[in-house]
Amino acid sequence: GNYELDRAVMLGEVSTTITHVEGGNAKAMAADTEWLAKVMGWEAFSKLSADRVAAVILKLEPFPVKAKTIIIRQGSPGEHYYVVREGRFNVVRHDKDGKAQVINELKPGNVFGEESLISGEARNASVVAMEDGLLMRLSRADFDRLLKQPLVNFVSVEEASALVKGGARILDVRSPAEFKQGSLRGSVNIPVDALREQLPKLPKDVRYITCCRTGNLSQVAAFLMRQRGYDAVVLKGGLQAVARKSA
Numbered sequence: 001g002n003y004e005l006d007r008a009v010m011l012g013e014v015s016t017t018i019t020h021v022e023g024g025n026a027k028a029m030a031a032d033t034e035w036l037a038k039v040m041g042w043e044a045f046s047k048l049s050a051d052r053v054a055a056v057i058l059k060l061e062p063f064p065v066k067a068k069t070i071i072i073r074q075g076s077p078g079e080h081y082y083v084v085r086e087g088r089f090n091v092v093r094h095d096k097d098g099k100a101q102v103i104n105e106l107k108p109g110n111v112f113g114e115e116s117l118i119s120g121e122a123r124n125a126s127v128v129a130m131e132d133g134l135l136m137r138l139s140r141a142d143f144d145r146l147l148k149q150p151l152v153n154f155v156s157v158e159e160a161s162a163l164v165k166g167g168a169r170i171l172d173v174r175s176p177a178e179f180k181q182g183s184l185r186g187s188v189n190i191p192v193d194a195l196r197e198q199l200p201k202l203p204k205d206v207r208y209i210t211c212c213r214t215g216n217l218s219q220v221a222a223f224l225m226r227q228r229g230y231d232a233v234v235l236k237g238g239l240q241a242v243a244r245k246s247a
Helices: 002-019 026-031 033-041 050-059 114-119 140-151 157-165 176-180 192-201 216-227 238-246
Strands: 061-065 070-072 080-086 089-094 100-106 126-129 133-139 169-172 207-211 231-235
Touching (some): 033 050, 080 114, 140 216, 157 169, 157 207, 207 216
Parallel strands (some): 169 207, 207 231
Antiparallel strands (some): 070 126
């Protein structure tokens, strides 16, 4: 149907855009339409325009890995955003006693590493290659410019209250313990760690305002939501900003 036609047109645009870029492996990438079609079908890139997808693809660098390699380590700072091109990877989280638990498996088309790039906090889990594989990675600067800036938009406290009057919902992404200590009236609590699993339960026809204490984690939440086709904006400055307003 129309969707297929739109996809074909977009694929042509992405391919053409890449071909017009000089140097590097741009020509080879443009020729690999199977890979381009895959990238565009992936949830993480499906909301971006053709020229934006092309720009991302041109900046992605291949990163081959051997089985058992630790790609990112829990507790270390984030430097790259990764797309799985080939292979399987486990997401492992260590609790405070040092016990490791596999919390997710990543397959081709999955992305990881965005949280600490957005929040500035340390990696909250490790990612380990289960077999030899191929990752594509994007540097922090390219990630900020090409993916974060277009998807993360902010609203002031005043704008947020006007949006709520118009039917927007406030999504508080702090921990349940923090949420219990006090929250904005009418807000729903889904901690950022649980957001990926909980998203399918949220209706898509509503605008969401994400909030946390400082605004850092709510940027992660808004990014994840926008990637998945939700209309989400960030309460600028977080609940601290609300407290300052009412002080």
